[in-house]
Amino acid sequence: xxxxxxxxxxxxxxxxxxxxxxxxxxxxxxxxxxxxxxxxxxxxxxxxxxxxxxxxxxxxxxxxxxxxxxxxxxxxxxxxxxxxxxxxxxxxxxxxxxxxxxxxxxxxxxxxxxxxxxxxxxxxxxxxxxxxxxxxxxxxxxxxxxxxxxxxxxxxxxxxxxxxxxxxxxxxxxxxxxxxxxxxxxxxxxxxxxxxxxxxxxxxxxxxxxxxxxxxxxxxxxxxxxxxxxxxxxxxxxxxxxxxxxxxxxxxxxxxxxxxxxxxxxxxxxxxxxxxxxxxxxxxxxxxxxxxxxxxxxxxxxxxxxxxxxxxxxxxxxxxxxxxxxxxxxxxxxxxxxxxxxxxxxxxxxxxxxxxxxxxxxxxxxxxxxxxxxxxxxxxxxxxxxxxxxxxxxxxxxxxxxxxxxxxxxxxxxxxxxxxxxxxxxxxxxxxxxxxxxxxxxxxxxxxxxxxxxxxxxxxxxxxxxxxxxxxxxxxxxxxxxxxxxxxxxxxxxxxxxxxxxxxxxxxxxxxxxxxxxxxxxxxxxxxxxxxxxxxxxxxxxxxxxxxxxxxxxxxxxxxxxxxxxxxxxxxxxxxxxxxxxxxxxxxxxxxxxxxxxxxxxxxxxxxxxxxxxxxxxxxxxxxxxxxxxxxxxxxxxxxxxxxxxxxxxxxxxxxxxxxxxxxxxxxxxxxxxxxxxxxxxxxxxxxxxxxxxxxxxxxxxxxxxxxxxxxxxxxxxxxxxxxxxxxxxxxxxxxxxxxxxxxxxxxxxxxxxxxxxxxxxxxxxxxxxxxxxxxxxxxxxxxxxxxxxxxxxxxxxxxxxxxxxxxxxxxxxxxxxxxxxxxxxxxxxxxxxxxxxxxxxxxxxxxxxxxxxxxxxxxxxxxxxxxxxxxxxxxxxxxxxxxxxxxxxxxxxxxxxxxxxxxxxxxxxxxxxxxxxxxxxxxxxxxxxxxxxxxxxxxxxxxxxxxxxxxxxxxxxxxxxxxxxxxxxxxxxxxxxxxxxxxxxxx
Numbered sequence: 009x010x011x012x013x014x015x016x017x018x019x020x021x022x023x024x025x026x027x028x029x030x031x032x033x034x035x036x037x038x039x040x041x042x043x044x045x046x047x048x049x050x051x052x053x054x055x056x057x058x059x060x061x062x063x064x065x066x067x068x069x070x071x072x073x074x075x076x077x078x079x080x081x082x083x084x085x086x087x088x089x090x091x092x093x094x095x096x097x098x099x100x101x102x103x104x105x106x107x108x109x110x111x112x113x114x115x116x117x118x119x120x121x122x123x124x125x126x127x128x129x130x131x132x133x134x135x136x137x138x139x140x141x142x143x144x145x146x147x148x149x150x151x152x153x154x155x156x157x158x159x160x161x162x163x164x165x166x167x168x169x170x171x172x173x174x175x176x177x178x179x180x181x182x183x184x185x186x187x188x189x190x191x192x193x194x195x196x197x198x199x200x201x202x203x204x205x206x207x208x209x210x211x212x213x214x215x216x217x218x219x220x221x222x223x224x225x226x227x228x229x230x231x232x233x234x235x236x237x238x239x240x241x242x243x244x245x246x247x248x249x250x251x252x253x254x255x256x257x258x259x260x261x262x263x264x265x266x267x268x269x270x271x272x273x274x275x276x277x278x279x280x281x282x283x284x285x286x287x288x289x290x291x292x293x294x295x296x297x298x299x300x301x302x303x304x305x306x307x308x309x310x311x312x313x314x315x316x317x318x319x320x321x322x323x324x325x326x327x328x329x330x331x332x333x334x335x336x337x338x339x340x341x342x343x344x345x346x347x348x349x350x351x352x353x354x355x356x357x358x359x360x361x362x363x364x365x366x367x368x369x370x371x372x373x374x375x376x377x378x379x380x381x382x383x384x385x386x387x388x389x390x391x392x393x394x395x396x397x398x399x400x401x402x403x404x405x406x407x408x409x410x411x412x413x414x415x416x417x418x419x420x421x422x423x424x425x426x427x428x429x430x431x432x433x434x435x436x437x438x439x440x441x442x443x444x445x446x447x448x449x450x451x452x453x454x455x456x457x458x459x460x461x462x463x464x465x466x467x468x469x470x471x472x473x474x475x476x477x478x479x480x481x482x483x484x485x486x487x488x489x490x491x492x493x494x495x496x497x498x499x500x501x502x503x504x505x506x507x508x509x510x511x512x513x514x515x516x517x518x519x520x521x522x523x524x525x526x527x528x529x530x531x532x533x534x535x536x537x538x539x540x541x542x543x544x545x546x547x548x549x550x551x552x553x554x555x556x557x558x559x560x561x562x563x564x565x566x567x568x569x570x571x572x573x574x575x576x577x578x579x580x581x582x583x584x585x586x587x588x589x590x591x592x593x594x595x596x597x598x599x600x601x602x603x604x605x606x607x608x609x610x611x612x613x614x615x616x617x618x619x620x621x622x623x624x625x626x627x628x629x630x631x632x633x634x635x636x637x638x639x640x641x642x643x644x645x646x647x648x649x650x651x652x653x654x655x656x657x658x659x660x661x662x663x664x665x666x667x668x669x670x671x672x673x674x675x676x677x678x679x680x681x682x683x684x685x686x687x688x689x690x691x692x693x694x695x696x697x698x699x700x701x702x703x704x705x706x707x708x709x710x711x712x713x714x715x716x717x718x719x720x721x722x723x724x725x726x727x728x729x730x731x732x733x734x735x736x737x738x739x740x741x742x743x744x745x746x747x748x749x750x751x752x753x754x755x756x757x758x759x760x761x762x763x764x765x766x767x768x769x770x771x772x773x774x775x776x777x778x779x780x781x782x783x784x785x786x787x788x789x790x791x792x793x794x795x796x797x798x799x800x801x802x803x804x805x806x807x808x809x810x811x812x813x814x815x816x817x818x819x820x821x822x823x824x825x826x827x828x829x830x831x832x833x834x835x836x837x838x839x840x841x842x843x844x845x846x847x848x849x850x851x852x853x854x855x856x857x858x859x860x861x862x863x864x865x866x867x868x869x870x871x872x873x874x875x876x877x878x879x880x881x882x883x884x885x886x887x888x889x890x891x892x893x894x895x896x897x898x899x900x901x902x903x904x905x906x907x908x909x910x911x912x913x914x915x916x917x918x919x920x921x922x923x924x925x926x927x928x929x930x931x932x933x934x935x936x937x938x939x940x941x942x943x944x945x946x947x948x949x950x951x952x953x954x955x956x957x958x959x960x961x962x963x964x965x966x967x968x969x970x971x972x973x974x975x976x977x978x979x980x981x982x983x984x985x986x987x988x989x990x991x992x993x994x995x996x
Contacts (some may be wrong), residue, residue, distance in 0.1 A: 010289040010290065010293045010767050010768045011289065011767045011768060011771065011843065013288045013289045013292045013293055013296070013336060014285045014286065014288065014289035014768045014771070015285075016288060016336055016337065016340075017284050017285040017286075017287065017288025017289060017292065017336065017340045018281065018284070018285040020284075020288075020336075020337045020338070020340040020341045020344070021280075021281040021284040021285060021340050021341065021343070021344035022281065022344075023341075024340075024341035024342070024344045024345050025341075025345075027337055027338060027340075027341035028338065028341050028342065028345070031225055031229075031334065031337075031338045032225075034229055035225050035228045035229050035232070038228070038229055038232030038233060038236065039228060039232045041232065041236055042231075042232040042233075042235035042236050042239075045235070045236055045239035055314050055315075055316075055563065055566055055567050055570060056315065057313070058563070058566035058567075058570065059541065059556050059557065059558070059562075059566065060556075060557065060558040060559070060562040060563040060565075060566045061558075061563065061566070062556065062558075063475070063477045063556040063557070063558035064558050064563070066477060066479070066517065066556075067475070067477055067517070067519065067558070070512050070514065070516060070517040071512040071517055071519060078146065078147065078148045078149065078182060079146075079147050079149065079164070079180055079181060079182035079183050080144045080145070080146055080147075080180070080181040080182065080458060080462070081101075081105070081144060081145040081146075081147065081164070081168060081178065081179075081180055081181075082142065082143075082144045082178070082179045082180075082181065082457075082458045082461045082462055082465075083098060083101075083142065083143050083144070083145070083171060083176050083177070083178055084141055084142040084143075084176065084177045084461055084465065085141050085142075085176060085177070086175065086176070086177050088139070088141045089141060090140040090141065091136075091140060091141055091142065091143060091176070092140060094171075094174060094176060095118050097170060097171055097174055097176075098116070098117070098118060098143060098145070098171065099116060099118045099119065099120050100170070101145070101167055101168050101170065101171050102114050102116035102118070102120045102123075102145055103120055103121060103123040104123075104167035104168075105145065105147050105164060105167045105168070106120075106123035106124040106125070106126040106147075107123050107124045107167075108124065108160070108163045108164065108167065109124075110149055110150050110151050110160050111124060111125070111126075111147050111148070111149060111150070111164075112125055112148045112149060112150045113125060113126045113147075113148050114126045114145065114146065114147050114148075115129070115132055115135070115145070115146040115147075116129065116131055116132070116135075116145055117131055117132055117133065117135035117136050117143040117144070117145070118131040118143075119131045134505070137465035137466055138465075139465075141465070142461060142465035142466075144462065144466075147164070156183065161183050164180070164183065165180075177461075179454050179455075179457040179458035179461055180454045180455065180458055181446055181455055181458035181459060181462070182446075182455070183454065183455070196704075197704055198256075198700045198701045198702075198703065198704025198705075199220065199256070199701070199704075201696075201697075201700035201704075202219075202220065202256075202260055202697040202700050202701060203216055203217070203220055205693050205696045205697050205700065206219060206220070206260075206264065206693065206697065208693075209264070209268075209689065209690070209693040210267075210268075210271065210352075211352070212350070212352070214346065214349055214350065215267060215271065215350050218263060218267055218339070218342055218343070218346070218350075219259070219260045219261075219263035219264050219267060220260065221342070222259060222263045222334045222335065222338055222339050222342065223255065223256050223259030223260045223263060223331065223334075224256075224259075225334060225338065226255055226259045226327070226330040226331045226333070226334040227251070227252050227255035227256055227259060227327065227330070227331075229330050229334075230251050230252075230255050230323075230326050230327035230329075230330040230331075231248050231251060231252060231255075231327075233326060233330075234247055234248050234251055234323045234326065235248065237323075241319075242315075242316075242319070243319055243323070244316045244319055244320055246320060246710075246712050246713065247319055247320045247323035247324070248323070249705070249710075249713055250320055250323065250324050250646075250713075250716070251323045251324050251326065251327035252327070253701065253702060253705055253713075253717065253720075254302075254324045254327050254328060254650065255324075255327035255328070255330065255331055256701045257654075257697070257698040257701045257702060258299065258302060258327075258328055258331045258654075258657070258698075259330075259331035259334065259335070260694075260697050260698075260701070261657065261694040261697060261698055262295045262298075262299065262331055262332065262335040263334075263335055263339050264690060264693060264694055264697065265291050265294065265295055265661060265690055265694065266287050266288065266291045266292055266295060266335060266339055266340075267287075267339070267343065267350070268291070268689075268690045269286075269287040269290060269291035270283050270284060270287040270291075270343055270350065271350055271351065271352050272352075273286060273287060274348065274350060274351040274352070275351065275352050280343075280344060280347050280348060281344055282772075284340045284343045284344050285340070286768060286772070287340075287343075288336055288339075288340050289768040290668075290768065292335065292336050293664075294660045294661060294664045295332065295335055295336070296332060296336070297589065297590075297593050297660055298653075298656055298657040298660040298661070299328050299329070299331065299332040300589060301586045301589060301590075301652070301653045301656035301657070301660075302325075302328045302650070302652075302653025302654065302656070302657065303325040303328050303329060303653070304582060304585050304586055304589070304653070305582050305586070305648075305649040305650065305652040305653040306321040306322075306324045306325040306328065306649050306650065306653065307321055307322065307325050308321070308578055308581050308582035308585075308649060309321030309578070309645065309646070309649055310322075311574055311577050311578045311581055311582075312570065312571055312574035312578060312645060313570070313574065314567065314570060314571070314574075314642070317571075317642050317645070317646070320642075320646070321646075321649065324650070328653075408681075408684060408685045408688050410688070410733065410734075411680070411681050411684035411685060411688065411737055412681065414733075414734045414737055414738050415680060415681065415737050415738055415741040418737075418738035418739070418741045418742040419738075419742065421734060421735070421738035422735060422738050422739060422742070425609070425730060425731070425734055425735045425738075426609070426735075428730070429609040429610075429612065429613045429726070429730065429731075430609070430612070432612075432613040432616045432617065432726075433609070433612030433613045433615065433616040434616060435616045435617075435619040435620050435623070435624070436612055436615035436616040436618075436619050438619060438623065439615060439618070439619045439623065439639065439644070440529060440531070440623060440637075440638035440639070441564075441568045441571075441638055441639060441640070441641040441643070441644070442528065442529040442564050442568070442637075442638040442639070442640070442641060443560065443563065443564035443567060443640065443641055444640055444710075444711035444712055445459070445471065445472070445528060445560065446458065446459040446471070447459045447460070447463070447471060447528075447635060447637075448634055448635050448637075448710075448711030448712075449634070449711070450634050451634070459471055463527075466523075467504055467523070467525070468525075468526060468527035468530070469504050469523050469524035469525050469526055469527065469528075469533070470504075470523055471527075471528060472524060472527065472528025472529075472533060472559075472560070472561040473521045473522065473523055473524075473559055473561070474521070474522040474523075474524065474536070474537065474540070474557055474558075474559045474561060474562055475519065475520075475521055475522075475557070475558045475559040475562075476493065476497070476509075476519065476520045476521070476522060476540075476555050476556070476557060476558075477517060477518070477519055477555060477556050477558060478493055478509070478517070478518045478519075478553060478554070478555040478556075479516065479517060479553060479554070480511065480515070480516060480517065480518050480553055481516035481517075482552070482553065483551075483552065483553055486511060486515050486518075489509075489518065489551065489553065490508070490509040490510075490511065490518055492547075492550075492551045493509040493518055493520055493555065494506070494508055494509055494520070496543070496547060497520075497522055497540070500536070500539065500540065500543075501536075501539075502524055502525045502526055502532050502533070502535070502536045503522055503523070503524060503525065503536070504523045504524060504525045505522075505523045506520060506521065506522050506523070507520050507521045508520065521559075522540075524536050524561075528560075528561045528564070529564075529637055529638040533561060533565075534565050537557055537561070537562050537565050540557045541557055544556075564641060567641045567642070568641040571641055571642055571644070571645050574645065575644070575645060575648075578645060578648070578649075579648070582649065582652060583604055583607075583652070586600075586604075586652065586656060587600045587601070587603075587604060590603055590656065590659075590660075591750075591754075591758065592758050592759060593660070593664075594663060594664075594667055594748075595748070595750050595755060595758070596747060596748050596749065596750055597749065597750060597751075598739075598740075598743055598746065598747045598748075598749070599659075599663055599747065599748075602735075602736060602739050602740075603655070603656060603659040603663075603736075606655065606659070606727070606731040606732065606735055606736060607651065607652055607655040607656075607727075607731075609726075609731060609735075610651055610655055610723050610726050610727040610731050611647065611648050611651050611652070611723065613722075613723070613726050614647060614651060614719045614720070614722050614723030614726060615644060615647065615719060617718070617719070617722045618639065618643070618647075618715050618718055618719040618722070621633060621715075621718060622636060622637070622638075622639050622714075622715050622718075623636070623637070623638070623639075624636075631706050631707060631718065632706065632707040633706075633714060634710070634711050634714060635711060639715040640711065640712045640715060640716070643715050643716050643719065646716055647716060647719045647720060647723065650720055651719075651720065651723045651724075651727065654698065654720075654723070654724060654727065655723075655727045655731070655732075657694075658691055658694070658695065658727060658728050658732040659732055659736065661687055661690065661691050661694065662683070662684065662687050662688075662691055662732050662733070662736065663683070663736070663740075664687075665682075665683035665684075665686045665687040666679050666680055666682075666683030666684070666740065667679075667683070667748075668683065669682045669683045669686070670683075670748060676740075676743075676744045676745045676747060676748065677741060677744060680737055680740045680741050681737075684733070684737050688733060691728055691732065691733060692728070692729075692733075694728070695724055695725060695727075695728030695729065698721075698724045699721045699724050699725050702717050702718075702720045702721035702724060703717065703718070703721040704717075705717035706718050706721070771840065771843045774833050774835070774840045774843070775840060777789070777833050777835075778833075778835045778838065778840055781835065783838060784804070784805060784837060784838065785802060785803055785804045785805060785807075785837065786801075786802070786803045786807075786809065786823060786834075786835070786836050786837070786963065786965075787801075787802045787803075787833075787834070787835045788800055788801055788802075788823075788832070788833065788834045788835075788982075789832060789833040789834075790831075790832035790833060791819070791822070791830065791831070791832040791833065791834050792830070792831040792832050793815060793818040793819050793821070793822045793827050793829065793830050793831075793984075794815060794818040794827070794829055795814075795815060795818075796813070796814070796815020796816075796818050796819050796984040796985065797813065797815060797983065797984055797985055798831075798832060799811075799819060799982050799983065799984055801980055801982050802980075803963065803978075803980045804978065805837070805935070805961075805963055806960065806961060806962070806963055806977060806978075807963055807964075807977055807978045807979070807980055808955065808964045808966070808972070808975060808977040808978065808979045808980065809823070809963070809964065809965045809966070809980045809982060810966055810968065810972055810979060810980065810981050810982070811823075811965065811966065811967050811968075811982045811984050812967075812968065812969040812981065812982070812983055812984065812985070813969070813983045813984040813985020814984070814985030815984040815985045816940075816942055816967035816968070816969070816984045816985065817856070817857055817940045817942050817967045818984070819967070819982065819984045820854075820938050820939075820940055820965050820966070820967040821854065821856070821938075821940070822834060822841060822842075823836060823841075823852075823936075823938060823965050824848070824849065824852040824853075824854035824936060824938035824965065825839075825841060825844075825845045825846065825847070825848030825849030825850075825851075825852055825854075826845075826849060826852075826854050826856075827842075827845075828842045828845060829842075830842050836848045836852075836936070837851070837935070837936075848936075851934060851935050851936055852934060852935070852936035852937070852938055853928075853929035853930075853932045853934040853936070853937045853938070854929070854938045854939075855922070855925045855926050855929050855938070855939045855940060856940050857922075857940040857941070857942050857943060857944070857967070858918075858922075859918065859921035859922040859924070859925050860921070860925065862912070862913035862914040862916075862921070863913075864912075864914070865912075865913055866909065866910045866911060866912055866913065867892075867907060867908070867909055867910070867911045867912075867913060867916075867924060868885075868909035868910065870913050870924060870928070871885055871888045871889065871892075871924070871927070871928050872885055874925070874928035874929070874932065875888060875928060875931060875932060884931040884932065884933065885931070887930075887931040887957075888927040888928050888930070888931035889909075889927070891926070891927040891930050891931060891953070891957045892907070892923055892924055892927035894953050894957070895923035895926060895927060895950065895953055896920065896923055898946065898949045898950055898953060899919045899920075899923060899944075899950070900919070907920070919944070922944070926939055926954065930954065930957045930958050930959075931957075933959055933962070934962060935961070935962055935963065936962065936963050936965065937958050937962050937963070937964050937965070938964075938965040938966075939954055939964075939965070939966050939967070940966075940967040941954070941966055941967060941968040941970070942967050942968065942969075947968050947969070947970035948970045948971060948973065950968075950970075951966060951968055951970050951972075951973055952973040954966060955973050955975050955977070960977075964977070
């Protein structure tokens with residue numbers, strides 16, 4: 009992973025303007041396309057497979073008149089006096105509303121004449137409050153909620169204007185029906201706070217602006233993508249807000265971590281482009297794994313089986329993916345453009361800021377692929393100011409006070425943290441869930457005003473009616489069926505009133521409405537729904553047909569039940585996958601297990617705080633809570649998903665530095681303190697930034713976003729400062745070396761993620777080693793391939809390298825760029841192996857001891873296929889044929905069968921195919937020819953043929969224990985196994 013990210017970072021730094029242009033085009037083009045498509049966001053919730061949703065679908069199919077949007081117009085006297093004196097004015101308003109084109113039918117509390125599609129009626133007295141001070145008008149529309157236009161809203165308000173002018177209070181329920189997804193001033197304040205934190209952390213305005221710019225671009229691309237999808241598929245109106253919130257938070261944090269590592273490396277004197285690549289390879293690896301955990305948790309929301317929740321999870325995961333892509337591609341391009349402007353000011357030993365750096369020679373890698381790694385345009389011109397800050401070496405820095413404090417008595421720290429967080433989590437046991445309705449709209453909005461007026465005038469259950477639908481298609485007597493429905497529910501406890509059952513035009517579906525005594529979010533209402541559904545089997549047995557309970561209140565209850573059932577499998581899948589990921593990442597069992605336990609404490613405490621604020625009202629006024637009461641039903645599972653990913657972020661950021669120090673020193677206790685000290689500042693800044701972004705969505709936010717944002721913001725603070733920076737160091741200190749223990753069989757089974765960037769550090773060290781040596785030739789120092797003995801030797805171009813011993817074949821394969829499993833240092837004509845292995849392989853002809861299997865070709869076709877194209881191809885093919893004859897004469901003296909050009913390769917035995925491959929390799933004219941002769945006899949004669957037929961300009965590498973033949977080449981003998989003494993023997 010780290011070596012791949014190194015190449016990505018280096019490419020982005022070298023092609024910085026192209027990368028920046030690509031992202032700008034993507035952001036601007038995505039925004040333009042989303043505006044052109046005009047995707048609509050949905051504020052409604054659906055949950056397939058539940059009784060309430062099935063009943064709503066049936067209602068839409070069989071009773072379309074009731075499935076359209078409906079609005080209630082509430083009219084009341086301002087002083088609570090009787091409203092009957094304004095009866096004529098209200099009746100006239102009913103008739104004006106009924107005359108609007110998109111209004112299907114109007115139900116008026118008083119007598120009204122026929123108007124539009126509404127027939128004359130004597131009025132519905134149930135629409136008048138008990139004290140006579142309030143009435144409401146019901147208008148059923150021909151369009152759905154999503155299709156309500158501003159023009160229709162204006163027409164309804166115009167029809168009610170005479171009532172408003174008369175001094176009566178008017179409010180509308182159900183208008184408007186759409187929800188926005190924009191960012192208001194509070195989010196801007198959050199970004200401002202994030203900028204201040206970054207400025208303090210970096211002590212640089214330029215450096216502080218980099219994470220904000222990259223995060224905003226990532227969020228722009230993600231939001232545009234979601235809106236484009238909304239033009240073709242239903243997308244919840246909450247999805248863009250959640251994506252924006254998460255995208256900003258993780259985008260800033262990821263850029264912060266990488267930029268911080270880059271600046272630290274600049275301080276130590278690393279060249280700009282090389283520093284960019286190394287920062288992406290090291291800090292970027294931690295970022296990628298952290299991002300993957302967040303995405304796994306968000307995509308795990310699909311386990312709940314609720315489409316709108318799945319869409320929200322996918323949208324948020326897309327925002328995290330964009331943040332990751334920006335962090336490893338756009339960010340290195342911007343860092344390369346800024347060059348040394350990001351280099352921190354050094355402090356002299358006396359504490360004064362040094363304005364001028366000591367000049368030092370820039371890096372000049374001999375590898376042409378990285379020859380420009382030490383220079384850049386613009387800011388990078390002029391004297392090299394990358395000299396290291398030697399005033400306070402990083403390794404000798406005094407451990408942070410907090411790290412020393414919490415690890416001094418780790419058992420005490422662990423007990424205190426557990427006790428405190430469990431106490432804070434206890435209120436979460438009483439957390440109540442619901443689907444927000446108009447009662448959760450901000451105070452002063454017309455929908456909230458109408459909701460409160462209806463609640464006070466008609467009872468708390470009036471805003472949460474239950475709808476009963478009954479399939480009467482198989483009933484012979486419709487009147488008896490309707491009577492049975494009318495008589496069934498009136499005597500049920502907690503039922504305030506019921507309407508009469510009404511059939512549809514086809515007489516196959518009946519509908520009635522139940523008004524509970526309790527509010528929609530009251531537990532008594534949920535108990536009433538359960539009671540009504542429990543009565544259905546007995547009703548069916550008695551009447552021959554059954555009914556279903558639906559409506560928004562029943563739908564909210566069903567969603568809560570579905571989410572409750574989904575929590576255990578969600579936790580198992582998401583936590584299990586992330587434990588596997590962290591085990592791969594840290595090569596430890598204690599690290600992922602401690603991360604998971606810490607997460608459970610974090611999420612419990614976060615939900616506990618949310619319960620105190622939203623259920624009990626503690627501090628609700630301070631944070632601008634819209635309404636104290638139950639929270640949105642999908643808040644717990646969404647907070648669990650997001651917090652798990654974010655908790656793993658901080659765990660990765662903190663523990664990865666501990667792992668780096670442990671890999672270097674093997675001192676577990678010192679690694680805890682030094683790793684904590686190295687990462688504490690960045691983790692602190694990241695947590696404060698994420699908190700400011702999340703919390704900025706609380707004041708002025710919707711009822712859906714507020715509890716989610718507060719729980720996430722508080723959860724981030726708890727996780728970063730109490731769990732990761734207090735509990736985890738104490739646990740790691742208590743475990744000592746055991747913290748990094750992993751069973752041997754599991755260690756061999758798991759892939760190596762190289763989070764510490766060991767491969768990149770090895771590559772940089774090898775390049776320094778290569779630059780210090782002489783150019784050209786083949787040079788090995790402590791080279792070990794597979795189970796071979798370590799070898800050290802040097803050979804010039806045109807030499808014969810004769811490798812013997814049990815590991816000879818593996819060493820020859822490595823010298824030819826065909827083996828990746830190498831240790832030690834190897835440079836082949838200025839290419840370091842294994843990192844430039846593919847470049848070496850392109851210049852080397854290699855023949856293993858086991859020849860390639862036939863592929864249906866003839867001898868001539870195989871020779872031509874393995875002979876490089878060029879003006880001398882025919883001559884080389886002839887040379888190869890001659891070499892083949894010589895090799896076959898040695899391998900089969902006196903009895904070799906005739907081999908014609910059209911002889912199928914499949915007809916050749918193992919020796920014949922090996923000889924054919926060797927002949928093609930010797931005639932290819934490659935700079936390096938490597939042949940494994942191990943086990944072939946007679947080895948001395950075969951070796952003599954190889955040396956005689958290979959071009960003199962080529963360097964020859966042979967795996968054989970045979971003595972060196974007489975040759976004018978310099979022979980370098982290398983012992984790769986126990987049968988020959990280790991070392992190099994050079995003879996002319």
